[in-house]
Amino acid sequence: MKRKNRLLLFTLVFTLIFSTTVLAAVNPPELIGKAAISVDMDTNEIIYTKNIDNKMYPASITKLITALLLAENKKSTDNLNYTKTAKEQPSYSYNLNVQPVAIGDTMSADNVMDGLLLYSGNDIAYMIADNVGQNPTNFAKMMNDKATNLGMKGSHFITPNGLDDKNDQHYTTAYDLTLLGRAAYKNDWVKKSMGKKTSIIKSANGVEATVQNRNKLLGIEGNIGGKTGYTEKAGRCLVSIYERNGRHIIGVVMNSENDAKDTKVFEDMKKLIDFSYGAKKEVLNKKATEIKTISVPYKVIPFIGPEKTIDVPLESKEDVTFYKNDVAPQSSAKVSLTNAWKLNKKTSVGTLLFKQKDAEKSYKLYPMISKSALIKDNIIIYAAAAIVLIVVLALIVLLISSINRRKNRHSRGMRFK
Incomplete structure (x- = not known):
């Protein structure tokens, strides 16, 4: 029993010493x-x-x-x-x-x-x-x-x-x-x-x-x-x-x-x-989490329309970090994305500039969605368009078939004369 108490006491003292050392290294x-x-x-x-x-x-x-x-x-x-x-x-x-x-x-x-x-x-x-x-x-x-x-x-x-x-x-x-x-x-x-x-x-x-x-x-x-x-x-x-x-x-x-x-x-x-x-840095924005959202216009059917906008969340592939101190961090994003049909999760569309006084660091920004999101958002329109297209094509086929039948009847009539 005494051995267990000594072991417990030793563990407690060791933990306290280690914790104090860690706190001394971390606290300003x-x-x-x-x-x-x-x-x-x-x-x-x-x-x-x-x-x-x-x-x-x-x-x-x-x-x-x-x-x-x-x-x-x-x-x-x-x-x-x-x-x-x-x-x-x-x-x-x-x-x-x-x-x-x-x-x-x-x-x-x-x-x-x-x-x-x-x-x-x-x-x-x-x-x-x-x-x-x-x-x-x-x-x-x-x-x-x-x-x-x-x-x-x-x-x-x-x-x-x-x-x-x-x-x-x-x-x-x-x-x-x-x-x-x-x-x-x-x-x-x-x-x-x-x-x-x-x-x-x-x-x-x-x-x-x-x-x-x-x-x-x-x-x-x-x-x-x-x-x-x-x-x-x-x-x-x-x-x-x-x-x-x-x-x-x-x-x-x-x-x-x-x-x-x-x-x-x-x-x-x-x-x-x-x-x-x-000193260890603190994380201001975790990687793979939304940092900023932008609205990008696009035409539902390229070159034709109608025109809509899509909200594109942007992320960094790395943590945005800084040392916590009295200088408030400032950040600004510069994004150049004008064509939503070029959305690609692996292609950077801008940068996040992070500043503390004269210290600057930039992080590449990536869209969290790809162009497949456009198709998903407009699936009903595309389905309706597909049905209309099928109907139009069917009508064209019927029309062509009808014209051909008329021509054939006309040709037979001429031969009997």
Whole structure:
């Protein structure tokens, strides 16, 4: 009896542990960050959302767009001048916190990129602004033009380094940062730089210095790049790009806790990414079930008439799925079927376009009936038509027979004369 009780208890405990694990993998995570999002970079599908369109301050994540403009306007072997506005920047700056740099000294663009993305040098960002845009004002215009080009509709940039203590007009959204992060990943130079854990850089007249990437998750569980950020207004921010089993997901966490050990934002990101890789889609429309019905005109007897309409239910051969989140899915159908006599269950007659923000997926639509349905719907008419046709043919035969008999009688009468 005791053995049975122990076995029952063991089974119950095992079930509870397993159920808890499953629920932890399925339920969306509770994050400290006030805004967050994850997106499948291969399909553009949004997986997790939290205040993704709220106005937020990006802090040093701004440097991703600064890096893009550097990569698009300079070669890695070009030399950039260290400028007065760069020298005036506060900590954390390469000049103040790593190695002093004199105004007019030069640094290779490759070293500049690493100083920007790994060490996150505030002065390095202004160095880029002056060398690429001639001055910070012109560079800000370039930043905003680039943001527009990327579809970042909720963003506005003023400073190349993201410092926001003097203004409230330097902002973005969690969703917009997924667009920026994906663009950064697609640029080979930026991708290579933000994927480095350390780099040795120097100015022409300075000494070598090793800078370390501030992204504490880099190289762990598939983290292949990203950018950190912090100001008092912005809180701790992080963009991270992951690759696991060939699948790429980008995560954004904004305004997380500024704890003394600087761990909370990274814990938020780990929760977000682990959930995102385990998240399952929900079925909006099951395959082989009616999605939409259209009315198609046709002539009961082709080319002659009369004209009628038939309701044609449409289906998809695959499930229409999406990740359940705060972005309401939108769908629209485009159908091109003008001749009901061409109905074929195996021939697509249109597409269903499914959208969540910029993520789009199309599904082929197929009729759930074939042209045989037209015959079935009009069987009485066709039967009546067949009877009429038979009667007409019979009358024609009788008429022809009658004419022939008359001719025969007439011929015999002529012979007797």
